[in-house]
Amino acid sequence: MQQEKTLSIIKPDAVAKCVIGEINRRFEQEGLRIVAAKMTRLTKKQAEDFYGIHKDRPFFNALVSFMSSGPVMLQVLEGPNAVALNRQIMGATNPKEAAIGTIRADFAESIDHNAVHGSDSLDNAKQEISFFFTPEEVVTYVKNTELA
Ligand code: CMP
Numbered sequence: 001m002q003q004e005k006t007l008s009i010i011k012p013d014a015v016a017k018c019v020i021g022e023i024n025r026r027f028e029q030e031g032l033r034i035v036a037a038k039m040t041r042l043t044k045k046q047a048e049d050f051y052g053i054h055k056d057r058p059f060f061n062a063l064v065s066f067m068s069s070g071p072v073m074l075q076v077l078e079g080p081n082a083v084a085l086n087r088q089i090m091g092a093t094n095p096k097e098a099a100i101g102t103i104r105a106d107f108a109e110s111i112d113h114n115a116v117h118g119s120d121s122l123d124n125a126k127q128e129i130s131f132f133f134t135p136e137e138v139v140t141y142v143k144n145t146e147l148a
Pocket of ligand 1: 054059063093111112113114116117118
């Protein structure tokens, strides 16, 4: 199956709930490897630029304000069909519509505070990864199935 990389953001609400470990457990259990990670607090400008595609949407200001309100965990996830797989593990954008057992169903309060972000296509994944990470910050390894 096609190995892909995708960008994941554990958002300020999920960081504040102290569920980073549980979220990453789910990624790893489903076959995604964390190949880059950075904990930071986005500036307003970074959040505006990252979500620039939504700048004309009514929720843009609230989104920028929320995403720069506290620390986030930025990660690159790698694995088979990583873009679609990550979106499946996250669940629908609106937690009210997210399937049972998904991250958003379990940890998100609302569409505005929805715990995680994940790239929605391979092209966007490449752009989003390069927005936050240099190529040198992304590592390579394979799962050691003898130890797991
Ligand atoms: P995310 O996957 O990070 O991408 C953009 C974010 O905007 C989305 O998650 C939601 O948290 C937020 N948002 C708020 N309202 C909407 C909406 N009506 N449609 C899509 N995204 C929304």
